[in-house]
Amino acid sequence: MSTRGVSITLSYILTLGITTVLISGLIVAGSGFVIDQREQVIDQELTVIGNQLAGTVEQADRLANASQGDPTTLYINETFPQQVTGSPYTVELKSGDPAQVVLTSRSPVVTIRVNTTVETPVSDAERASGGTISVAWDGGESALVIRDV
Amino acid sequence: MADIERSVNETETSERRSEDPEITHKPGSPTAAGAADVTPVGSREPRDRGQLLLITAFVLAASFVALALVVNSAIFTENLATREDVPGSTDTLTYRYEVTQSLGAALEYVNENNNSDQASLEDAAKAEIRTISAQGSFQQSTRGRVVNVSYADAEFGHRIAQSKSGNFSNATNATRWQLADGVERTRAFRIEVTNPNGINETGETFQVQIDDGSDSWELGVVRNSSDLELTVETSNGDTARCRRPIDSMMTIDVTGASFAGQPCHALSIQSDGTPMRFRTGVADGYEIRFTNGQDIEGRYSLVIGSNGSANTTNLAEPSDPPATDGPFVADAIYALDVRYRYHTPDLGYETTIRVAPGEVST
Numbered sequence: 442m443s444t445r446g447v448s449i450t451l452s453y454i455l456t457l458g459i460t461t462v463l464i465s466g467l468i469v470a471g472s473g474f475v476i477d478q479r480e481q482v483i484d485q486e487l488t489v490i491g492n493q494l495a496g497t498v499e500q501a502d503r504l505a506n507a508s509q510g511d512p513t514t515l516y517i518n519e520t521f522p523q524q525v526t527g528s529p530y531t532v533e534l535k536s537g538d539p540a541q542v543v544l545t546s547r548s549p550v551v552t553i554r555v556n557t558t559v560e561t562p563v564s565d566a567e568r569a570s571g572g573t574i575s576v577a578w579d580g581g582e583s584a585l586v587i588r589d590v
Numbered sequence: 591m592a593d594i595e596r597s598v599n600e601t602e603t604s605e606r607r608s609e610d611p612e613i614t615h616k617p618g619s620p621t622a623a624g625a626a627d628v629t630p631v632g633s634r635e636p637r638d639r640g641q642l643l644l645i646t647a648f649v650l651a652a653s654f655v656a657l658a659l660v661v662n663s664a665i666f667t668e669n670l671a672t673r674e675d676v677p678g679s680t681d682t683l684t685y686r687y688e689v690t691q692s693l694g695a696a697l698e699y700v701n702e703n704n705n706s707d708q709a710s711l712e713d714a715a716k717a718e719i720r721t722i723s724a725q726g727s728f729q730q731s732t733r734g735r736v737v738n739v740s741y742a743d744a745e746f747g748h749r750i751a752q753s754k755s756g757n758f759s760n761a762t763n764a765t766r767w768q769l770a771d772g773v774e775r776t777r778a779f780r781i782e783v784t785n786p787n788g789i790n791e792t793g794e795t796f797q798v799q800i801d802d803g804s805d806s807w808e809l810g811v812v813r814n815s816s817d818l819e820l821t822v823e824t825s826n827g828d829t830a831r832c833r834r835p836i837d838s839m840m841t842i843d844v845t846g847a848s849f850a851g852q853p854c855h856a857l858s859i860q861s862d863g864t865p866m867r868f869r870t871g872v873a874d875g876y877e878i879r880f881t882n883g884q885d886i887e888g889r890y891s892l893v894i895g896s897n898g899s900a901n902t903t904n905l906a907e908p909s910d911p912p913a914t915d916g917p918f919v920a921d922a923i924y925a926l927d928v929r930y931r932y933h934t935p936d937l938g939y940e941t942t943i944r945v946a947p948g949e950v951s952t
Contacts (some may be wrong), residue, residue: 457642460642461642464642464643464646467646467650468646468649468650468653471649471650471653472649472653474653474657475653475656475657475660478657478660478661479656479660482660482661482663482664482667485664485667486663486664486666486667486670489667489670489671490670492671493670493671493673496675497675497676497679500675500676500679500680503683504682504683504939504941507683507686507941508941508942511941512939512940512941513929513940513941513942514931514938514939514940514941515938515939515940515941516937516938517676517679517936517937518676518936518937519676519936521670522666522670525663526659526660526663527659527663
């Protein structure tokens with residue numbers, strides 16, 4: 442008989458052990474691949490959203506500038522996905538030289554910074570979290586802000 | 591029917607089997623479960639060991655679904671990347687510029703035709719603004735935009751002009767005279783020369799002098815054989831020139847820095863390359879003077895702001911028909927402030943536009 446010298450228990454343990462190792466390897470590799478892809482896609486998506494927003498901020502800057510930095514009302518709304526690959530995200534406008542649009546996804550945490558060239562001041566007093574985002578002129582701050590609609 | 595009969599037969603067979611202890615039970619094994627212990631190992635494998643594979647398959651299936659969602663997001667990103675700007679946002683400033691240009695032309699018309707007093711100027715300007723707003727908003731509404739232009743404020747000043755061709759002397763034929771004093775802003779200063787061939791090459795040539803008492807800015811017009819030459823001398827002693835071949839009529843746009851229809855660098859750049867414009871280096875509250883007005887013939891027009899008074903002894907009041915061919919002064923709107931509103935579904939822009947055509951930016 443082929444099972445001579447091998448107990449049934451040992452045979453079970455060997456078979457189960459080897460199968461478990463192989464299968465868990467497959468699962469770990471598979472889910473790792475999915476997680477990697479997700480992070481990459483979030484990175485790309487935030488970059489695209491950031492660039493679109495940076496363009497909108499520059500457009501709002503031109504409008505504000507044409508009014509000698511004192512428009513009565515100024516807003517440009519743009520609709521983006523509520524979540525990036527299943528993760529909520531926030532958008533902030535950071536003043537500096539150059540000013541930056543900073544996008545951060547919550548889980549996994551991916552942060553993207555996109556430079557934007559503006560002549561009017563920008564303020565980080567407000568922030569937006571996906572969906573329809575408004576680039577607006579804040580009369581009180583005398584600066585451009587990003588906020589939720 | 592045949593299928594049903596067969597299944598009925600099978601059920602009967604299995605019942606018969608379970609009733610037969612010799613087939614399913616070994617002696618001494620009272621339950622069906624106990625029977626598994628003695629079944630050969632090989633025959634039990636497919637039934638029991640599949641669990642692990644099944645769970646793995648489920649986990650992998652779930653991760654593939656997740657991967658599909660991730661790939662879907664990636665595709666949507668491409669879609670997002672190729673989006674245009676917010677619709678209408680680029681036209682906001684284009685239309686604003688159109689409005690400014692139209693109102694500029696309307697303002698010139700109003701200043702020339704409705705200049706009896708400030709109230710009639712204001713009424714005429716308001717009417718023009720209403721017309722431009724109505725026409726523009728109708729046109730823009732067909733493209734899904736709401737546009738409105740309305741009157742906000744006006745800065746009154748004076749327009750000094752000579753609208754019939756003649757030499758540049760004052761109302762009493764003096765050739766060295768003051769047009770205005772205490773001026774802070776001048777716009778749309780244009781001179782039309784109708785006798786370019788009669789202008790002196792040297793000697794007593796025509797000059798526009800802008801002087802604040804200590805510094806001056808001077809524009810001279812001289813003939814250089816078959817060319818007409820502009821000479822601009824700033825307070826720092828710099829002199830710049832530009833010349834154009836003589837034509838029957840030549841226009842000098844003093845504030846717009848053009849001569850005979852082309853840009854004139856003498857009016858916009860000093861000889862060392864630094865930018866310059868009308869009255870560079872002269873402080874606010876300057877006087878505008880003409881010297882040697884007998885050497886030039888033609889027409890001119892300029893508008894001065896509220897801070898500045900025209901010299902009424904040198905200038906006549908306008909009347910209809912004109913009492914004099916000489917220079918006159920009339921009330922004028924120096925600048926108009928209008929409220930500009932532009933709305934699309936995604937964009938809102940409201941601001942005040944200042945309309946002062948031909949104004950030199952300071």
